[in-house]
Amino acid sequence: MQKHQERSIKHTHESEGGGGREQWGLPEEVTSVEEMIRLYREGKVSDDEFRRFRLQHGMYGSRLNQNYTMIRIKVPAGILYPEQLIRLAKLSEDFSIGSVHVTTRQNIQMHWVYLDDAPAVEKGLVEVGLTTREACGNTIRNVTCSPFAGVCMNEPFDVTPYAKALARFFLRNPMCQNLPRKFKFNFACCDEHSYARIADVGLVPVLKHGADGRSIRGFRVYIGGGLGPASYLAELLEEFTPEDMLLSTCMAVVRLFDRLGDREKMHRNRMRYLVHDMGFERFRELVLKERRAVEMTRSVLAKLYIREIKVDAPEMGQDAMVVELRPFNMPDGFDRWVKSNVMDQRQKGYAVVFIPLPAGDVTARQLRALAGICREFSHEGHVITTPTQGFALRWVMKSRLVELYRRLSEAGLANHGALSIASVxxxxxxxxxxxxxxxxxxxxxxxxxxxxxxxxxxxxxxxxxxxxxxxxxxxxxxxxxxxxxxxxxxxxxxxxxxxxxxxxxxxxxxxxxxxxxxxxxxxxxxxxxxxxxxxxxxxxxxxxxxxxxxxxxxxxxxxxxxxxxxxxxxxxxxxxxxxxxxxxxxxxxxVDYGSDSRFIVRTARGECAA
Amino acid sequence: MLARRYPVLVEPEELLSMLNRGDHSDGGDNGVVLIDVRKEEDYMQGHIPRAVSLPLARVLESMDPRQLHMLFKRLGVDDSKHVIVYDDTFGALAARVAWALEYIGHEKVSLLSITYGRWSSLGYGIERGAGRVDQQHEGYTLADVSADHSILATYDYIQAILEGIKQLQQGKGTSTSTGKRVLLDVRERLNYLDHHIPYAVNIPWKAFTGEERILKPIEEIDALLSYRRISRDDEVIVYCGSVGTLSGLSYYALRLAGYSNVRLYARSLKEWRSLNLPVEGFKDAHYWDLSAE
Incomplete structure (x- = not known):
């Protein structure tokens, strides 16, 4: 009984209402972006102060040209709805280069935006529930999540609600507004598809079967990984962290990094260096100790709101593996496309369709087409950005793959090779x-x-x-x-x-x-x-x-x-x-690719570290 | 230049009531001339009832005010008529034609707020066939046709502005008017980054257009311009890549938002480049390779 009460304090499981649509953006942030740019142009805030603000709001400097900014849109768990795709299309035409870029961390980037236009972009994003908040800067960056989560053959349970809840908890949270350096969470669906070991905190779902026959959800937690000039794989913190300790564990790691991280040496201040320098075992002990402190002191309001996802899709009786599909009216290239872009999902009769993009670039026209296709073909009603810079369209009825292939082809989105070596x-x-x-x-x-x-x-x-x-x-x-x-x-x-x-x-x-x-x-x-x-x-x-x-x-x-x-x-x-x-x-x-003149190296200060 | 007395945009419902009021038994047009500027074959396949056809190409044949005057006169345009123009190309072709009318001193001109495609998809009526053909106004003489040069920018006009900016930057000249002069390039961002007229700023023309209407609401256009610190006191010269269509639409975006001192560089960058006049661009990044086109 006592255990039950404890859990209800730390954790709220709700069933998903209203499609579970998260509103990440805040209208008042449009005003603050507008105001800050104005003050900066009037010379009333310093370059440093402005840079900090800018990065906190997802604006990253453009190559060797201070008039422009890159705008990074934080997309927790990579989930994008059709209206959001349409809005991204319009904003890219109005204020950027007519296409957007999907990143390896499931963000969307708009490049070569005129700095002074940023409030207009921000407004357009917030209206459809998107945000740029904490997409750059020394904060908790986008919480990434396996694009297979929820449909993976191997997963013990769907981690998507946890990824969204954690993103929601840390977004704008005072505890992570000024970390020594950026900080990244990743949720895996299973070991096979896991990117957990290249994150600061990587979480792999595990089900533990209790003596009473009930199973408890939890995570295998990895910490201290990350890629860069010196890369490390994250190490295992513990084999099983029950779900009701997920938040306190994450908070403990963030608090520890905030307190002990190096704020001086710009190029060695990611948490992985701290862990490495201190030795993993020592760091692990500190995390577990810190977690006890968090458990004892944190506010009752600090909890994760887990909204279970229910996809509105008819149950399918019989099923065939996608590789066995031989539709009667098979169009040219369909077979090749199925083999390299389509996967079975756990739910009978449905498939995951991958839409690879050349190095992550997608045009406004394609985004609009994708929005229409998503509405028509995906029973979960959204797309997911993938770590290979593309989109995944899930909950597609296998019986409709031919039709989908035709539609994607028309939009130039049926490129081959998503799940192959060609997905560069x-x-x-x-x-x-x-x-x-x-x-x-x-x-x-x-x-x-x-x-x-x-x-x-x-x-x-x-x-x-x-x-x-x-x-x-x-x-x-x-x-x-x-x-x-x-x-x-x-x-x-x-x-x-x-x-x-x-x-x-x-x-x-x-x-x-x-x-x-x-x-x-x-x-x-x-x-x-x-x-x-x-x-x-x-x-x-x-x-x-x-x-x-x-x-x-x-x-x-x-x-x-x-x-x-x-x-x-x-x-x-x-x-x-x-x-x-x-x-x-x-x-x-x-001479380099894309260039017709002599190769020269020109770089400027990076801002990740700013 | 005074504020416009005729609206920049006419809504579909307004157009219908303008066309339908009064009686047409005498073939009267209620003081409205509706011009379809698409290709003639498109017009034949379907157009807004009572529209007359004037493909954009005809208007682009000459900048001579007398010839332009004759062209419109044949369609029944005279000083008393309110001309409403539409197209199926985001409003850009219609804008260029409307601008030509203003250029020859006809200020009673508006754009239909939506394209023909949207008009028909919304289920407003259309009619097919030749419709009303040119009304030959015999005996018309080309008396005292003047042009409104205050809405036109020519290459030498722009050259003079560039010279002025240069002198100002070198501390030689003095600013004469209350506002500044802004050269506005409305081509897409990558084209602008690649090359543009020196000192020009860039707002891609689409930033002025709505998802469903040819122009965004006034507040949004106004916000864009104020973010760029372009004020109503400024003189704005708009240009695009070829013949002043996309810049024509942008011209009307500014006019809609109450910016009255706007000029169209009607021959735009196409002429500028053919004359080998200076351009500048940004060369330190391979931004073209980011495009998914």
Missing amino acids: VGCTSTTSCNLAITNAHRLAKEIRSRLIELGLDMDESLKDATIKLSGCPNSCGQHMIATIGFFGAAVRINNSLTPAYNMLLGGKVGKDSALGRVVARVPAKRIIDVILRLIDVYREERLEGESLASWIDRVLDGKGTGKIKGIDDLKPIIEEASRLPPPAEDPESY
Whole structure:
């Protein structure tokens, strides 16, 4: 009985009413953005003060041009409703470049917005329930959540309500308005699809069966992970944190970081450094101790409001796996699309459809089309942004896939390869970011189209391999967790400064999360050759049924069985494919993608740390 | 320039009542001339009842006030008529035609607040076929046709402004009027970043347009301009990429919001570039690669 009371204080389970639509934005924040920009233009607030405010409200400086801002829209759990997609379309045409960018952390970014127009954008977002609040700056950033949550075959329960509740709890919460540095939460649906180990706090759902036969919900909690110039995988805090201790555990970690985090050294102030420097065991003890303090002292009002989600979808009697679908009226490309973009979901008769976007870019026209398609085909009535910079459309009746495919094709949204090696991730890099050295964004698009052209999205043996690129070491493109990852660099080759990438192999998320190892440095214009060469070598060397990702792991372990015993046997092959003739013979190779002039490195201060 | 006495926008219901009031037994038009500026074949397939056809291309043939005057006169436009213009291209073609009317001194001109497509989708009536053809006004002479140069900007006018700004920046010139002069480029953001007339600011034309109506509500247009510190005392010169259509629509957005000192650079960037006049752009980012187009 006492246990029951305790739980009711810390936790409220409600059934979802009114579609469970969260209103993240606040009208008064439009006014404050308007007022602050005015004061800044009148010279009444300092640059530093304004920057802090700006970042707190999702406005990040644009590459080498102070008149413009990037506006990041925080999308908790990646959930976007049709009206929101339509509004994003309109705002992108009115104030940005006519397309928006989906990020690896499930945010939406609008680039090259004139700073003074920000209040108009803010107003448009708030009207449809969206917010930019705490999308940048030293705050709790977007709470990300597996796009499979709620439909995953392996999940013990749907974590989406927990992700939304945690996002709601921390948004505008005074306890996290001025942290030593940004802080990231991630919810996984299961081990296999988990990104939990690259977050500051990663949460994997677990069901524990009590002696009385009742099951208790809880989480396996990982802390101290993150990607960047120095990346760490999060370590396990405890095997089972019951759901009624979820909030106090999260609060404890945030409080500890707030108190002990380094506020001086800009480049070493993420929590992962604190954990690493102190030693994980020591940090773990402190967290558990802090949690006891939180449990004893926190206000009764501090609780998570868990709203269970009920999807209004008819139950389906019989079912076929998507790969077995052979519709009578199968249009061209349908089979290929199903294989690389569609997955069965837990609920019989329904599928998850992935909509890959070239490096995360989607036009206003496509957003409008997607809104209509979502209304018509998704029984949950919203889309979800994915960590591979695309959209997932879930709760689609399998019997309607042909029709959906046609509709997506018309809108240019039926691109192949979402769940394949062709789903290449690239950060925005030199298209808009101050920190970028190379144009990883364009390169990601080029790699993608080349792989599709070669039909490599169809190759089952490449399916578990991923390619991710960042334009600098800061890892927004998540290159550290790619099978084949790249981050931008400038290298002097044949006495000429050349756009290039450090190449990493063997990164992965999921059950056996691992960070990639740097193995080579490759000129930008040789990246595609190197990737294709690597695939050739793999095809010669692989064991029966071995995937590219597994073969790479084996080589990194020094357990190769053919000509390539270990990574040192692979390096010369990569080097050979990377070679450039002198600039006079091949000037193009010394110029970056998307550029027609000599390569130069121009960067400015990053603002993540500001 | 005085505030407009005729509304910039006419609502569909207003148009219907204007067209339907009184009796038409004598073929009278109630003092209204409704102009459809789409292509002639589109007009033939369906248009708003009582509309006459004047494709935009005809208006663009000449900037000569006398020729323009003749063109409208043939449609029955005279000083007493209230002209209402519509299109199916966001209102931009209609705006350019309306502006041409103002340019030849006909201030009684309005835009239909919605496009033809929306008109028909809302179930307002349409009629097909040739409709009313040109009314030949024989014996009309081209007497004293003047043009309102206060709403036009030419390249040399803009050059003079640029010179003035330059001198002001160098501390040589003095500001003569109470307001400033603002060169407003209404092309899409990426085009503007790539190149634009020096000192021009950019508000993409779509920022002035509504989801369902050709222009946003006055308060929203006003907010946009005030965010950019453009005031009603300023002279605003709008231009776009080609023939003054998208900038024409933007011209009317400003007029709607009560900005009376607005000029259209009717030949826009197309002429500016053909004359090899200076442009500037931002070259430190690969922003084109962010576009999903």
